[in-house]
């Protein structure tokens with residue numbers, strides 16, 4: 034490949050990069066919408082998919098304005114961001130915690146795009162491509178709005194729900210802690226109570242239980 038020796042050439046290369054990045058985003062958004070448990074988040078992803086279609090059209094107009102063919106060039110940065118997001122997503126069950134992953138991943142993508150468009154707008158303006166700079170500015174603003182909406186959904190809905198989700202193996206212990214807090218019994222008092230009330234009754238009942246029914250009762254406690 035010929036060396037890039039002008040800002041104009043550099044801008045074209047970056048435009049090709051962001052064109053491919055947008056195509057990758059367009060492909061990944063339906064998967065993200067499908068994976069979202071919350072209706073608000075799903076709607077946001079669906080709306081951003083529509084918006085991304087418009088952004089691709091706008092980018093093609095930019096290519097036209099500077100007299101270049103709208104050819105993409107594999108954007109490795111976006112590829113890595115999307116792959117990483119999908120790997121994380123696969124490790125989390127559907128629900129508010131997965132929605133938190135989806136938002137985190139989507140905001141990394143948004144910030145990457147905001148950086149790209151901010152740079153491109155500045156270069157286009159510097160090189161006298163005013164109309165192209167205006168179009169790039171429009172997309173930059175859309176990405177900022179989307180980023181803000183993601184923050185809004187995270188802070189008002191997803192994060193509070195995700196934070197209240199308790200790990201399954203933690204649940205019985207949490208219940209004991211909450212019960213003791215409610216009754217005002219401290220750890221030392223609980224220990225003393227345990228000594229005064231030996232588990233004889235419990236132990237004898239346990240002895241009578243078959244291992245099968247013990248397992249069933251354990252399951253029932255969950």
Ligand SMILES: [Fe+2]
Nearest residue numbers: 055085088146
């Ligand atoms: Fe975009």
